[in-house]
Amino acid sequence: MSARVDVKLVNLTIDGNPVRVPEGTLLVEAAKAVTTDIPVYCYHPKLGPAGLCRICLVDIEKAPKLQIACNTTVTEGMVVHTYGEKVDAGRKAVMEFLLLNHPLDCPICDKGGECDLQDYSMAYGASASRLADPKSSKPKAIDLGPTIVLDDERCIVCQRCSRFDEIITNERSLVVKDRGQRDVIATASGEPYRSNFSGNVTELCPVGALTSKTYRFKSRPWDNARTHTTCTQCSVGCALNVDERYGAITRTMSDEDDAVSDGWLCDRGRYNIAFYGDARRITTPMLRTPTGEFVQIGWDDAIERWAKHLRDAVASDGADSIAAIGGGRLLNEEILVLAQTMRALGVTHLDWRAGRQRQASPGAYGGTYVDLETADLVVAIGRPPSQTAPVLDLRIRKAVRNGARYVTVGSHPSDSFVVSSHLARVSDLAAHVESATRVAFVWDGIDAAVGAQAAELAESLAARGTHVSTFVASEQSNARGAEALGMSPQNGSADSDGIFAAARAGKLRVLSLLGVNPMLHHPLGASAIRDAIERTDFVVCTELFLTETAKLAHLVLPARAAFEKSGHVYDLAGDVLAVNAGHTAPEGTLADADMLVALAAELDVTIAAPDSLHAQASAAIVATATAFGDPKFARASDATSETIGSKGDARNGVRIAIAANIFSGGGSVYFDERLAALRPSPTATFARETAATLGVHAGDLVDLVAGERTLVGLVAIITDTAPSGVVTVIDGLPDAPANEFADGETVALANVRSAERALTAGAV
Amino acid sequence: MQSVIGGVVALAKGFATTLQFAFQKKPTVSYPNVKIQHAPRFHGLHELRRYDDGKERCIGCELCSIACPANAITVIGAENTPEDRRSPGERFAARYEIDELRCIFCGLCEEACPTDAIVLTPRFEMADYRRSSFIYSKDRLLVPQDAGKGTAPDERPNGIPSDLGSVIEQKSTVDIMAGYGATHRGEILKTERKGLAG
Incomplete structure (x- = not known):
């Protein structure tokens, strides 16, 4: 609800209950105030009214005919009946039209059991069809794109999918083709439907016309055990429901979440679930023998070896010969245990940076997602957030829909569908920020010099009274947590560049890599990282799979993935979000937290009690108010910033x-x-x-x-x-x-x- | 005096009732040589039927599984491919299992089935030595491709499939091969017997 005080309230009566709602409210929304559920197909709170399906008919006194609740705004003194003989008869007639050509597919339809058409047909529909002729037949099981299967016979043409594609993503590829009983959903170009948000249309579809390929016939809705959790694929932190059946994840679905995801999911977060049950997962600790082969060892043995190497290194070469990289993909609790265990040994070479990104905290002007959508100028600097934080990009598109301009800065092609202009340098922004009153900066956190320029601009704008909000769209999901919770270099200790340099110089005895793959992501490059790992006495790697980095490690520990452990993470806006285990982890794996607690016990290191970790983690983010583009995060070898975009x-x-x-x-x-x-x-x-x-x-x-x-x-x-x-x-x-x-x-x-x-x- | 007479009469009545049963035909039969005729809609072991063209009727919709009050049925669906089309529609049951020890033979699965695929046959003799052998999977439930299409309950007057020809009288001696073996498993049993005899 708007915070403005000048909103005029309107009094009306719905089913005999007095209701007071702001002027301009749609009847279908006003009815929610008295917990009356008006059936809808085409209407969706995020998409607005379309008036296509007519199922939301209500009886308004003094109106000559039944009116559709989704496209009628409330007026003073309105008396509305949402049920009754007249309304039911109207809805029954509408249902008859909607079901006229609808196939009796329910037993094999993926939507069956959670289908609005089924539910309202039970509530309002007739028990038999009066159609004497055969139903019109349309193509079934159409391959609409790499993620979606379309069944044209089931479609009731509510156009939620095409309106999502037009209003929310602005990609405008889905359309309704042909008219009348021949109308079908298709892409305008005839090409396969490709979008990073395609999965959302399967959830929006009120019938079983659009279904996900990955979920096709995997289970029926009532089979799924559902767990509410947070997506940790990127730093946005969308609310997510994980559905599990017989120990396998069948699907993930979005959840109402206006503060973070706005109710959407990207396809990476939604569909990247099959790896949980992949046979290639590591399920037992593996030790490299002198001949280079991996042998399976037990957990006690593995933790003992890790602890022994750490102890020996401290004893012979001091704590400076030990380093750890990781945290960006771990939970807050795990990061804290890691940092505390290592720091208790005297280890200072700790860093979360395993890729290009240098900084994760947005500084003093860190904004919320709602700040982003209410901005009138959104500036994306560096890598476009459409690929690093897709659902954040939907917020930007929402801001643009609300009238904002979207300016991208840097050398990357802008692929957000809503870019107003593209600039080469931050200094070119001057003309654009002139008229703006609410500016949001989204930075990729990579080039500290560019970040500093943006921070300077933000500072000057804030000094002028412009509302400024800053965001860092991180490469790793919990980079912000890792940076805040002690996995960043302090007081001149080495960052990941320095750690790998020390390793190549033969100064490192033990290197622990937790959930990172520097071979593929670290800017030093694969050959340098390989050299660094090979010159280190003992490299421990916690991983799900034998990645490029894990293959080189001396000890590989099988970890658990995000849906297999519980804890908390930070999203890029600084919210603490709960992660809940919704999938039974493969036997033999351990969460990084469990490994680290075992390691701490083996090392006789006292770490904080598990119960206190969450409170400690939540307090830490307040303590780290670093500036956006702080030079201390800069990479020593960064000399490219000036040339970007030239x-x-x-x-x-x-x-x-x-x-x-x-x-x-x-x-x-x-x-x-x-x-x-x-x-x-x-x-x-x-x-x-x-x-x-x-x-x-x-x-x-x-x-x-x-x-x-x-x-x-x-x-x-x-x-x-x-x-x-x-x-x-x-x-x-x-x-x-x-x-x-x-x-x-x-x-x-x-x-x-x-x-x-x-x-x-x-x-x- | 009167009470004594009353007692004797009551005693006589009681003995008369008992004596009556002593001269009646005994209901006990020497099972398994003699078997009692089923009630017309007797619920026994399940069977998954086929269509005339040999396709499986089951579409893996799991409605039997959700209808089952004993939670005895497990179904996992999968998609038909043009190369391997098991059922007429898009979906078929990749796995179909009934735990006959959990089953209470209520017949709700039969009632829930939208394609009349799962039916309860009159067969009830399924004793075995291991619990695990009571989990009937598709290989034992589905009528084999060469054993017909299965028999719908309403094609089975008096609980014996109509294709047997004769309706057997109440409490008659039933040939195990002709009566209880009237399902596809009976066919298998027959061939097995033949094999043994030969």
Whole structure:
């Protein structure tokens, strides 16, 4: 409800109950005040009224006919009856039309059991159809895209899906094709329906027309045991329901959550669940023998070895020979136990940064998600949040729908569908912020220099009285928690760069890597990280799978994933969100917290009582009010900030932009069989004129070279949205790891193979 | 005096009733050589039926499972593929299991089934030595491809499938092969017997 005081209230009567609601309220919403449920199909609180299905008929006194509650606003003195003979007869007539061609699929329909059409048909519908002719037949089980199956016969054309695609995501690909009884849902272009938010239409669909491929026939709704938890795939922290059946996760569904997710989920959060039950998961601690083979060992043995190596290292070379990296993917409680155990040993080389991101806290102007949607200027700096924090991008799209302008800054192609303008530098923002009263900055946390420029701008805007809110869309889900809870370098101790440098210099005895994969993500690059790990006496890695990094470790400990443990995380806006175990973990795995508590016990280290951890974690975020773009977070080797966005000379080489993709990564997505169709293949994206200058055509295979480092076999894509002189590649792909390349550095194009030649080569 | 006469009369009545039963035909039969005719809608062991074209009737909708008051039925659905089409629609039962020890033979599964796939046959003899063998999975429930399509309950007058031809009289001697073995399992039993004889 709005906080403004000048809202005029209207008095009306609904089913004999006096109701006072703000002027302009829709009748269907006003009825919720007296807990009267008016049936709806096309109406949805987030999508607004459409007046298509007519099921919400109500009787308004003095109105000549029944009115639809979803598109009628309340007026003073209105007397409404939401049930009664007249209303029921009206709804029965509407149901007859809706069910006219609806197939009797309920027993095999994935929606059966949680279907509004079923429920209202039981409540208002006739028991038999009066239709004498055969029902119209339409295509069934249509492959609408990589995630969605469409059944046109079941569709009642409420248009929730196409309105979601138009209003909420602004992508406008789903439309209603043809008219009358021949109308079907389709994409306007005829191409497969591809969207990072496609799963939401299956939840919006009030019937079983749109269903998820990953959930198809997995279970019936009543079989699922549901757990409410928080999605930890990215730093947004959307509310999520996990449905489990016979020990396997069948699906995840969104939950009403206006403060964080706004009720939506991205496809990564929704569909990336098959890895939980993947046979490739590690389920027993594994120790590397001197010959390089892994042997399975018991948990007691594993923890003892870890503790022994830590103790020996402290005794022989001091605590400086020990380091730990991790925390960005752990729960708050786990981060605290990790930091406390390590610090009790005297270890100071602790860092959560395992990728490009340097900073996770948004500083003094840290805003809430609602601040973002009420901004009139949203500035995204660096990697677009559409790929790092997709549901945050929906908030930005909501802000744009409310009239905001969305400006992106940096060298990445903007793919948010709502970008007003694209700028190369933060300094170019001056003209845009002039008229703005509420400005939101969304930074990727990578380039501290750019962050500092944005912080300076934010400071000056705030001084002028402009409302400023800042956000950091992190690479790792709980990066903000890790930074606040002690897994960041303090008083000059080494960050992850320094830790790996010390390891390469042979100064490190024990390195613990908890839930991180620096081989794929750390900007030092795979060869440097491999060198660092090989020169360290003992490397412990807690992982779900044998990732690039885990394969090199001396001891691999099987960890539990997010739905298998309980605790809390921070979202990027600083809210503490509860994570609840909703899936039975494979036997033999342990949560990182349990391993660390066992380690602490083995080391005779006293850590805080488990009950007090949550309170400690919640208090910590208040204590770390670091500035947005604080120079202390800067990377020692960061020299690229000035060159980002400047037009490179395309004839000699191009600047490389390393983009995020929501389906990249070497862990949960890579080991998810059901997501194979969504994983991006290695691509190189060029602007049209840059491609023309370089002589690259769409579909060509290209290699990128910078000194010794190469990226081989990228498929060229040509778009109009990419900045000129820049080639964009996707970060975090195990098949083409781009982490060795610095964002913005100049790379040369080599070995361009035309699409036909590449095809022939492939055939041979 | 009167009470003595009354007592004797009552005694005589009581003995007369007892004596009556002594001369009546005994209800006990020498099972298993003699078997008693079922009630017309007797509920015995389950069977999963097929359509005329050999496709499975079961679509894996799990309505039997949710209707089951004893929680004895487990169904897991899967999608038909064009190469391997098990049932007419999009969905079929990849797994279908009934724990016959939990089953109370109420017949609600039969009633809930939208395709008349699961039926209760008259067969009740399923003794075994292991509990695990009472979990009947699809390989024992589904009528084999070459054993017909199964018999619907209403095609079975007096609890004996109509294809047997004759209705057997109350408390008659029933040939196990002809009567209780009238389901597809009876067919299997027959062949097994033949095999043994040969």
